[in-house]
Amino acid sequence: MQSDYHIPVLYQETLDGLAIKPDGVYVDCTFGGGGHSKGILSQLDAGGKLFAFDQDIDAQHNIPADDRVVFVAQNFRHLQRMLRMHQVTEVDGILADLGVSSHQFDEGDRGFSTRFAGPLDMRMDRRQENTAAGIVRSYTEAQLHKLFEQYGEVTNSKTLARHLVQERKHQQFATIEQFKTMIGPVVKGNPHKYLAQVFQALRIGVNDEMGALKDMLQQVPAVLKKGGRVAIITFHSIEDRVVKNFFRQGSFDETPDNPLMSVTKEEVFTIITKKPVIASEEELKRNTRSRSAKLRIAEKI
Numbered sequence: 368m369q370s371d372y373h374i375p376v377l378y379q380e381t382l383d384g385l386a387i388k389p390d391g392v393y394v395d396c397t398f399g400g401g402g403h404s405k406g407i408l409s410q411l412d413a414g415g416k417l418f419a420f421d422q423d424i425d426a427q428h429n430i431p432a433d434d435r436v437v438f439v440a441q442n443f444r445h446l447q448r449m450l451r452m453h454q455v456t457e458v459d460g461i462l463a464d465l466g467v468s469s470h471q472f473d474e475g476d477r478g479f480s481t482r483f484a485g486p487l488d489m490r491m492d493r494r495q496e497n498t499a500a501g502i503v504r505s506y507t508e509a510q511l512h513k514l515f516e517q518y519g520e521v522t523n524s525k526t527l528a529r530h531l532v533q534e535r536k537h538q539q540f541a542t543i544e545q546f547k548t549m550i551g552p553v554v555k556g557n558p559h560k561y562l563a564q565v566f567q568a569l570r571i572g573v574n575d576e577m578g579a580l581k582d583m584l585q586q587v588p589a590v591l592k593k594g595g596r597v598a599i600i601t602f603h604s605i606e607d608r609v610v611k612n613f614f615r616q617g618s619f620d621e622t623p624d625n626p627l628m629s630v631t632k633e634e635v636f637t638i639i640t641k642k643p644v645i646a647s648e649e650e651l652k653r654n655t656r657s658r659s660a661k662l663r664i665a666e667k668i
């Protein structure tokens with residue numbers, strides 16, 4: 368395993384929360400540098416099994432030589448289908464540590480970071496065609512507006528969308544530098560913060576991160592054994608809200624304020640973390656990436 372690939376966040380909290388059964392079957396939906404997976408494996412005995420998903424082939428360099436590990440080079444939105452392909456119908460625990468790894472972020476040619484002069488790419492899975500530049504090229508003004516507003520909370524998302532639609536007709540934007548130059552005239556407030564928000568929105572869009580998360584969550588009740596645990600680590604409020612609502616109500620809707628409006632549903636989960644678990648002071652000092660991490664855990668009833 369490459370030690371600088373990624374530092375796992377909320378490591379001990381996640382492992383404790385999964386309440387690992389030594390002979391259980393576990394899924395790490397987001398293998399990355401394999402930090403969390405390594406922790407799960409250390410608590411499994413010879414009878415245990417770990418299915419590790421990652422859609423980025425770079426993560427495959429980190430697969431440990433361990434017979435108990437099955438690596439699945441696919442999007443975790445295919446969770447149930449991929450497990451079935453391995454004759455597995457139910458598992459004891461599922462982990463997803465969402466977003467990108469430090470490795471992806473720090474490799475300039477992947478195009479995730481505003482710091483480098485790479486291509487405007489941002490694909491986690493390079494087998495897929497559409498890149499961030501592809502989104503800028505093909506989305507309508509309304510789609511771009513919605514993307515920057517919803518996934519980046521960009522203050523002037525409407526202006527930005529209109530500007531891009533105008534400028535893309537005659538400006539080059541294949542690289543991050545060119546893209547930054549193109550949006551220069553509409554950058555508002557702190558440029559670093561603004562760019563980070565624009566890039567976050569594009570990344571979520573390119574990788575259909577919200578779609579993949581919802582698809583995966585919807586399969587959890589069917590895939591998880593009774594008493595099995597699911598742990599999800601999110602890095603922004605849009606994802607956290609989706610996870611919170613799903614654990615509470617088995618759906619993605621906001622809880623209606625009017626109690627008369629609420630429909631009684633059969634509960635699927637016991638919520639283990641009433642409030643999301645966040646990083647300790649000590650972890651925050653050690654790993655700045657843990658700043659926005661929120662861990663939620665639920666147990667299937």
Ligand SMILES: C[S@@+](CC[C@H](N)C(=O)[O-])C[C@H]1O[C@@H](n2cnc3c(N)ncnc32)[C@H](O)[C@@H]1O
Binds near residue numbers: 399423465
């Ligand atoms: C934050 S990192 C996980 C780090 C890991 N927990 C560790 O300890 O090293 C997220 C990883 O999940 C992968 N990933 C994100 N979304 C995915 C998805 N929908 N399907 C499969 N892999 C995904 C990314 O490629 C990345 O390698």
